[in-house]
Amino acid sequence: MNIRHFFFSVILLSPFANAQEKLTDTIPPRRADSTFKVYNDLLLQDSTLRIINLNPFFTIHVDSVLQYDLKINRPAEQYYWYIKNGPVGVRIDRNTGMLYFKADKSFFKSGKLKYDVPYRVDFGVQNLYIPVEHVDTSFTIMFYSTEIIASKVKPTISPIQYLEEGDSIRFRVQCETGTFPIEQITLNANLPLTTYRTVAKCNDEFSWMVPFEFIRDTDTAKQKTLVLQMIGADKFMNKDTATITFYIRPGINYPQKNEEFKKVNDEMTRYIQELKLTFYAVSQSIKSNKKTRTAFDITASSTALAGTVLVTASEDPNTQDIGKILPAVGLTLVPVKEAVAPNKIQEQNTASQIRGSIKRMEYMQSENSIVGERDPEILAKTKKLRDELKQTRLQLIDLPMVELDQQLSPEDADKYFNDPKVNKKYKLKVN
Secondary structure, three states, rough: HHHHHHHHHHHOOOOOOOHHHHHHHOOOOOOOOOOHHEHHHHHEEOOOOOEEOOOOOOEEEEEEEEEEEOOOOOOHHHEEEEEOOOOOOOOOOOOOOOOEOOHHHHHHHHHOOOOOOOOEEEEEEEOOOOOOOOOEEEEEEEOOOOOOOOOEEEEEOOOOEEEEOOOOOEEEEEEEOOOOOEEEEEEEEEOOOOEEEOOOOOOOEEEEEEEOOOOOOOOOOOOEEEEEEEEEEOOOOEEEEEEEEEEOOOOOHHOOOOOOHHHHHHHHHHHHHHHHHHHHHHHHHHHHOHHHHHHHHHHHHHHHHHHHHHHOOOOOOHHHHHHHHHHHHHHHHHHHHHHHOOOOHEEEEEHHHHHHHHHHHHHHHHHHOOOOOOOHHHHHHHHHHHHHHHHHHHHHHOOOOOOOOOOOOOHHHHHHOOHHHHHHHHHOOOO
């Protein structure tokens, strides 16, 4: 190749060489990174005091320790940390902002802290030299425990009770709160109950009156056992059961027993009035029979005497026969006289017996009178009056029925019965 051809080639290739160099220069040159400069500008412009690592919620297990270092966007040497309120035991380092708390179990046993309850802690940081520069904020702390303390049902009475029919029972069902409080109470009984106030939650009151027919006459046992179970459950259905056992014995149905006593007492009073009227009639009959008895005595003695005289003085055989018969007639008149007109001492003893029965029944009435509407001895007193009335009627079962004067009132018979002269006259005598 000659020199002419070489220069011609160089002239032809030179545009392509310039074009390739321009393509490489199209990439812009690398500029200086301004991120650090912008960040520094923002720091210079950040004039607000802030806590840069605040955690709004803490959850702490019992017997654990909380240590949390709070930071601000300022030098810590010029600031003061403080707590306004919070649960017992929470502390903060006033110079460094170190938050410290130890969840001691004694706090929960004493009731100062509770599980699963959120506690709000108000705290802040203050500039020591610029009063207006401060931050007031808060966080929440809650404590939990993996140990389950069961809540318990606590009735306000002892677990064993003795009752009688007609008694009333009333008590309050309290709860001992553990980890989770009792939310509902179920009442179970081994015997059917009526007219009672049930319990459904803590501090409810149970009340029940034992009916008089709780123990029936057909029951072989004279005592019944009632078992009450109060089952408390929390929201997780953890249960606790309190049991109360009632031993129930037969009681006194006072309204009914008062009526029975009144009936027996009235019957005895009526029988006493009848005996007083009978006593008056018997006492009057003794006076009316006095002359008849004397007449019978004279006739008997005269007949016997005449028969004796005829037997001893007459010699006539016919008269002697009469004398033999007349003494027999005189002797036979005596039992006839006794049947018509009884002996005075027998009548007087009968009247005295009636009078003694009346006195005895009146004494029993006064000694066995009931006191108030709920006399605890009403059953025994009713039985005594009933037995005395029955015994007196059996003793006087042979007392003849006397037709009383219709004009004689019970008041007149009672007045005659209490007359001092009559009281002195009629005394028991031996025939």
